[in-house]
Structure formats: structure tokens, C-alpha cells
Amino acid sequence: MPSYRIRTATPDHLDAARAVMLDTVYRDFGTGYVPRWHADIIDLAGAYLASPRHTLLVALDESDPVSPVAAVAALDSRGPVHPPNPPWMAERYPNGETAQLRRVYTRPGHRRRGLARSLVRELVDFAAADGGYRSVYLHTDPAVPGAEAFWRSMGKAVCDERAEMADGGQGIVHFEVPLS
Template structure:
């Protein structure tokens, strides 16, 4: 079950992490690369390694290939495109936002995402400055909504609003202490 190792990403992991992230936005999301949404994918070093309050963790197969990613930064959900009340509830600086929790299809259902998220939650707790852990997910991605419901609580479901928003589901995840 645990044939993959997990570690904080190193500079030599970034090409593999970037490739996995780009594969995911093209294959699973069907959006392809959208600069305003995915700039962190192109430069993960600046997004996740430059700040001591941000991190990128990776799972590596026995051959050292990146098979899963998970990131955390201190930017809360922006309005727009997210609802104003979420941006106010989860302000930047006090919110640890989980991002890019992606697992290659052939490595799914092995507990990798859960292990990576626990690493991120421990990181957020150790930081000492985060009051909440937030994320949003696209419920059209198979398994994503059920996975996040198993870890946290829904704080806003855009599918339930009159305009449908972007159709994403917003979650708060309890921080490990």
C-alpha cells in the first residue's frame, strides 16, 4: 500500500510535479492551462518553495518519479471568482489554502492523497499563524467531492446557488494540532 515515499518537494522534483499538474488540468478538468488559474503550476518554486509559509509535497514511486502532488499557500479564496463571504471568512495570511492535490490515475485509491493532505495539515499547524484550512474542488472530477467530504465540511456548494457560480464546492478542513 505504501510503495511511494512522501517528501517536501526539492528543486529536482519540480519538473515532474509540473508535468503531473498539467496532465491533471488537461485530462481531469478539461480546461487545459489557464494562466489566471494555473500560474503556480508553471513556476512552483516561486509559488510554493520561496515562502516559508508555503509548501509543496510530492509522492515518489520507487523509481523516483513524481506520482502525486499537494500544495499549500497563504492566499485565501479571491473574490471574484469566489463568493465574497468566503473571501471574507478565509482571508489571505490567516488561511492555509490547499491546492494541487493531484494523483496520477494509476496510483489512485492507495491513500496517497490522504497522506499528502495530512502532511499539509501538519505544516499548517506548525506554522502557528493559520486560523483555518480551506480548499475548493470541482465535483465533476471522479472521487474528488467524496474524498474532501471524508476530511472536512462543506462551507459553500455553488451548485446550490441560483446562478450556479462555477459549480465548485468549498470546504474547511480541521487543522491538526
């Protein structure tokens, strides 16, 4: 039975964290690596370790010495950008005041064990401790199995592009998670 420990990623965790992320974008999203969407995955240190207001967490399976990173989750201080997001979304969640959750991914063999929920709680605590964030934001692709239901259990949908935009937008759902 795996025993998990959540911790802030160090440079030693970056290759394994990147592997979890790339596996997810290829397997679960079906898009593969797209530089304009996934550039942070390549430069994890620059995106999440260089700024004290950003972080990357890993859930380590301490019983697996070969592939111990079971899940990842990140946070940065960049709000949603317009375009492609609706202009009001960029205004509501401005850079610097918004803690954006990113890359909350769990390896398939470790799912349904509460890892993503624990990682998100740790990220929200990190944002609250920062003192400069006034909201926690994320967006998800509802085509990814389980993603929409998970995020609805963690926060409030503030825009479902499928229903609220005349052309369906990008088909994503935007959420706000309580900052507490």
C-alpha cells in the same frame, strides 16, 4: 509493488511535479492550462518554495526511477479571492490566516492507495506547525470523478455553489479541513 515516500519538494522535483499537474488539468479537468487559474503550475518555485509558509509535497514511487513523482499537493497562505468566489468566502478565509490546499493530484496508476489522504494530512500538520493559520480551506470541482467524495471525507463543505447560489456560481464546492 510501489513503495512510496512523501517529502517536501526540492528544485529537482519541480519538472516532474509540474508534469503531474499539467497532465491532471488536461486529462481530468478537460480545461488544459489556463493562465489565470494555473499560473502557479508554471512557477512552482515562486509559488510554493520561496515562502517558508508555503510548501509543495511530492509522493515518490521509489520503485520507479524514470517517473518517480506519483502524486503532489501544495499549500499557500492565500484565501479565496472575490470575485469569482462569493464575497463572504473571501472575508471568512483571509489571506495570511488561511492555509489553502492546492494541486492535490495523483497520477491515475497510483490512485486508491491513500496517497492524497497522506499528502493532505502532511499539509494540515504543516499548517498547524506554522502557528499563524487559523483555518485550512480548499475548493474543488465536483465534476472531477471522486473529488467531491474525497473532500467530504476529509473536511466539511462550507458552500456548495450549485445549491447555494441563485445562478449556481462556478459550480464548485468550498471546504474547510480541520486544523489539528
